[in-house]
Amino acid sequence: MDELDAWFPYETYRPYQREMLELAATCARNGGIAMIDAPTGSGKSSIVSALLAERAGKKVIVAVRTISQLTTFIRELELVRSRKRTLAYSYLIGKRSLCPLSGGGDVYRRCEGVKAVSTSLMRERAGTGQLVPSRDPVIIRQMKKLDTQHPIICPYFIKSRVFTGGDGNALRMLPSTTLRNRADRITRERVLPHELREMGAGICPYEMLLLAAQKSDVVVVNYHHLFDDEIRTQLYGSLGIEPHEVHLLIDEAHNCGEVMQGVMNTAISGPALLQAEREILGLRRQLKQAVAVTQIIRNIGDFMEGLRNSHEAEDWFDPSIFDRIVVRGSLYRDLSEVVDDLMQISEHIREKNRAAGEYATTAVEVLTAFMVRLTCSAPDPAFLTVFRRDGDEIVLEVRNIDPSGRLQELARSHHCCILISGTLSPIESFRRYYFGELDVMTKTLPNIFPPSNRMVLCAGDITTAFSMRQNRENTDRIARYITTFASLAGNLAVYFPSYQILETYAGILEGRLSSRNLIVEPKDARDAGDLLKTFLSLPARGSSGILFAVCGGKWSEGLDYRGDLLAGAMVVGLPLAPFNRVRQMTIDYYRHKFGSDGEFISYTLPALNRAEQAIGRVLRAPEDRGMLVFGEKRFLEPRVRSGLPSWIRDEMAECSIDSFAAAVKKWK
Structure with a gap:
């Protein structure tokens, strides 16, 4: 061995x-x-x-x-x-999910703050011979007087520490016996x-x-x-x-890639900008930079207002124009000077709040993070400056497009x-x-599950391509595919490229699928958990339902629908990100980096992965059985098909609405 x-x-x-x-x-x-x-x-x-x-x-x-x-x-x-x-x-x-200490604000910042104060207090008391902080009468009184909504020390951390040394020897803080x-x-x-x-x-x-x-x-x-x-x-x-x-x-x-980009991306919204101005105005008598920075914030607000004239939901903005507009009429020569003052103001506010037991992230800190990222990334082509609409608000974002x-x-x-x-x-x-x-x-590695337990089909006569979304015949045919698929027994899931397309077909099919316990993924994550539990509980109650969800959404990845929890999945459309100037600039960046493969890597590959994740919810164990349907003719295009796993490429059969109906009837 x-x-x-x-x-x-x-x-x-x-x-x-x-x-x-x-x-x-x-x-x-x-x-x-x-x-x-x-x-x-x-x-x-x-x-x-x-x-x-x-x-x-x-x-x-x-x-x-x-x-x-x-x-x-x-x-x-x-x-x-x-x-x-x-x-x-x-x-x-x-x-x-772990911290038992009450109070508002950012839990990580709260932890950092109360640990620092608790450590200082415990070390001071250990110097007087109190080596077990949780038994120290002075510390016990402090814990009893603790403002639970604005804590400045942590009883749980204090009970996790003891000291050794004293009497001329260096004090050492160690884990308590209970903690060990x-x-x-x-x-x-x-x-x-x-x-x-x-x-x-x-x-x-x-x-x-x-x-x-x-x-x-x-x-x-x-x-x-x-x-x-x-x-x-x-x-x-x-x-x-x-x-x-x-x-x-x-x-x-x-x-x-997506997670690393999320770590590097920063954004500022209109309401956050207004709140930052209010926070700084309150410091005019304490910090000489406050008045000058207030002017900068108002200039950023004017820049954002100007973007409202755009008809785009998302677009690129020129950082050099942003720089000129923001410092115009101010005491600053460029954004780097603004960032220096913002960082000083942020640190002042943070220390002041920490002393008061306030641990929420302030709007000034959000603005500072955005401005730091914007100035640092300006010469880096792996970042784009973007504005987008969030309801009635304009949001400015520094977005990473290359996490490599x-x-x-x-x-x-x-x-x-x-x-x-x-x-x-x-x-x-x-x-x-x-x-x-x-x-x-x-x-x-190849797929080791038995091919006899699955049927993989691809519709060759429907598409959600933008040019065909208003085509009545195409829309009706997609609806027929979904209703035919819904005739299969057991829990089923249909995944769409976006909430907009999901809502379109939920509206069209709500009446036709009323007997199938239709459950639609909500945009609000707070409602999603209970709805999903309802769907997954249906088989145990001798029932079944059909799930309408979004590729890349809350119900399409990281969940195990084992056994009879899911008997089939259908992906309607190729879930490409919306095409706009930002997407074109991203594609151009990757074409420059990778040549002819650049568009596939930056645009098509993420869409294929979202589709594979959705389809992959069905077969989680060798004995699982299910029908997998790609409801989009673009999956049959050579470059798209070549990006699918080999087992899907080998087994995927093209179908029309009529042959699909026959296949569903046979699979039953």
């Missing part, structure tokens, strides 16, 4: 799984970057076994996007631990996210997880722990590691970085998009 077999937690390997794990082990042993495209059921989560087999003293960090993906790795690591009893693993989730014991339990026992509040009762749950992570061989983190440079630097510092000491595994890696630079820095800084997903297809396109000409190992 070799080292890989020793860590692999199953009796046998799935088809092609051993090859995938050997590639990961080679990457871990030698260092470098690897990308693996492996459909659902390939056993991707077992790659963590390969990284452990080649750990050589390094820490394994797994980055996931959702709680369901975290749970998958908890299950996998428990199986590994059944073979390797000494394995210690833990995970970190966001403070927002519970952190040890985290590394030794299976503890699920919903159990953390109870396990961390009375102490800081995040400190408990962080201490467990320090002691662990494997740590599972969420995306923002990894992709945000500041958060990652703080995390690695807390864990006492450097990136080159880490084997990094990124799950659902088709999201990497930051992704390359992230991957190369670690000893090894392995990206895995079931939809990294075509993998060569994703490799170029993420890593350009870097040396990257790649592997694509």
